Amino acid sequence: LVQELHRRLASVGWLGYKDPDHDLYTEETRKAVVAFQLSQGLHPSGEVDEATWELLGDPNPPLATPTPLPSAIDVMGMEGLAELLNLPTYTEDGRPIVYLTFDDGPSEYTQQVLDLLARYDARATFFVVGEQVEFFPGALRMELQAGHTVGNHSYDHASLAGISQEAFLFQIGQTEQAIVNAAGDLSTHENNARYLRPPYGLADDTALLYAAALGYDIVLWDVDPQDWRRPGTRAISDYILSNIFPGVVVLMHDGGGDCTQSVQALATVLSELSAQHYAFHRIVLP
Ligand SMILES: [Zn+2]
Structure with a gap:
């Protein structure tokens, strides 16, 4: 199942994820899952629930990476x-x-x-x-x-x-x-x-x-x-x-x-x- 997860993550081009060809759920896998979840408007749990798994098979176009905390640049036109x-x-x-x-x-x-x-x-x-x-x-x-x-x-x-x-x-x-x-x-x-x-x-x-x-x-x-x-x-x-x-x-x-x-x-x-x-x-x- 994890190998299939690697394949699905790798098939999502904009994730930039390379199939590591092993069956370990590494920190890198977790980060890719989180990035994918964020891109689909899902809660970024890092865990592959049913919704995540289904969307991995048929992803929506990626949302812009959300910045839940306002970046300084957006706050009152600050420099940074x-x-x-x-x-x-x-x-x-x-x-x-x-x-x-x-x-x-x-x-x-x-x-x-x-x-x-x-x-x-x-x-x-x-x-x-x-x-x-x-x-x-x-x-x-x-x-x-x-x-x-x-x-x-x-x-x-x-x-x-x-x-x-x-x-x-x-x-x-x-x-x-x-x-x-x-x-x-x-x-x-x-x-x-x-x-x-x-x-x-x-x-x-x-x-x-x-x-x-x-x-x-x-x-x-x-x-x-x-x-x-x-x-x-x-x-x-x-x-x-x-x-x-x-x-x-x-x-x-x-x-x-x-x-x-x-x-x-x-x-x-x-x-x-x-x-x-x-x-x-x-x-x-x-
Ligand atoms: Zn970190």
């Missing part, structure tokens, strides 16, 4: 997320700032990302998945040691929209605990900041209330090159570089599947943007 969150867009000496963010890690790719960032004296923000932190506590420590920001991206990459308060508390609280456990003595007041990036960028009003009650700030992004779909290294770096502006928040991935293209694209992005005198800062909300 940085302005909305009161983040600086230029350094004091006048260099434009880019905020690189990495979701779904840590993973076996995180060290390569950290090495590249270090080469450019770049700081970034990692929105980590709790169960990944439990698998890769050393990588989490390396992120903190190198002075990056760590944010919360749920425990197992569940959609936070439409879930109960209990489930929400589990997703966020269990991830907090995983971070504290992994960080150990590196855990400080400053790096315990409560930044939440909901998986798939999805949160409904209820989830936003729960997040606020826990003292979390929601941090989305401006530029999404969809690197997790592996469109090619060049496509990822080109997309980022052609959508850059001072204060831009860029979404990339250091987990959730094969991140080889993301790492290679990051090398290009760092090199090109540092040639344009960009400074790479981590997110620290005022």
Whole structure:
């Protein structure tokens, strides 16, 4: 049945999903299912229910990817997320700032990302998945040691929209605990900041209330090159570089599947943007 699911997903051209030719329901499969569900106006559960299965056999034309939380650009004509969150867009000496963010890690790719960032004296923000932190506590420590920001991206990459308060508390609280456990003595007041990036960028009003009650700030992004779909290294770096502006928040991935293209694209992005005198800062909300 899972192999048939792979075939159906692969036959939906605009998903960009390649049939992996095995019978595992991987994180990548789940993401493709979520992307498909969003495109069909279904609840993005990541689980193949009857409606999803039927539409996979005979899909409707894709809806534009919904942005359930208003993007900063739509809000009062703001420049981008940085302005909305009161983040600086230029350094004091006048260099434009880019905020690189990495979701779904840590993973076996995180060290390569950290090495590249270090080469450019770049700081970034990692929105980590709790169960990944439990698998890769050393990588989490390396992120903190190198002075990056760590944010919360749920425990197992569940959609936070439409879930109960209990489930929400589990997703966020269990991830907090995983971070504290992994960080150990590196855990400080400053790096315990409560930044939440909901998986798939999805949160409904209820989830936003729960997040606020826990003292979390929601941090989305401006530029999404969809690197997790592996469109090619060049496509990822080109997309980022052609959508850059001072204060831009860029979404990339250091987990959730094969991140080889993301790492290679990051090398290009760092090199090109540092040639344009960009400074790479981590997110620290005022
Ligand atoms: Zn994610």
